[in-house]
Amino acid sequence: MKYDGCAVGSILRKLRNDRNVTLEQMSGDTGISVSAIKQYEQGGRQISIRNLYVLIDFFGVDANTILNVPEPNKEISIDERLKRLDKKQRNYLKQTFLYMVDHVNDIAS
Numbered sequence: 001m002k003y004d005g006c007a008v009g010s011i012l013r014k015l016r017n018d019r020n021v022t023l024e025q026m027s028g029d030t031g032i033s034v035s036a037i038k039q040y041e042q043g044g045r046q047i048s049i050r051n052l053y054v055l056i057d058f059f060g061v062d063a064n065t066i067l068n069v070p071e072p073n074k075e076i077s078i079d080e081r082l083k084r085l086d087k088k089q090r091n092y093l094k095q096t097f098l099y100m101v102d103h104v105n106d107i108a109s
Contacts, residue, residue, distance in 0.1 A: 004043075004068060005044065005045070007068040008043065008047065008067060008068055009040055009041040009042055009043040009044075010043075011065065011066060011068055012055070012066065013041045015061065019059075032054060032055075036051070052067075
């Protein structure tokens with residue numbers, strides 16, 4: 001994974017603007033200078049670990065959000081998908097599956 005300052009900067013600006021916080025307010029609340037915040041938002045400066053923790057607390061988000069790290073693709077299990085169906089649909093799939101298991105030699109040959 002490589003640090004993408006432009007993406008991080010856009011995210012920080014959006015987080016700040018969504019909360020209607022000025023650069024000066026953010027600086028006062030976080031202890032990070034206005035100059036550093038501007039540089040972060042413009043993608044010209046990497047966030048230190050210390051300031052990353054400060055920003056996580058300030059915005060109430062996780063590091064992955066600030067650093068633009070996408071969530072891993074988590075495949076939903078078949079059982080979980082089945083739970084989302086209504087009873088009639090589950091029964092239909094159950095009967096279809098049982099038929100296929102009983103006739104696998106005929107179907108797969």
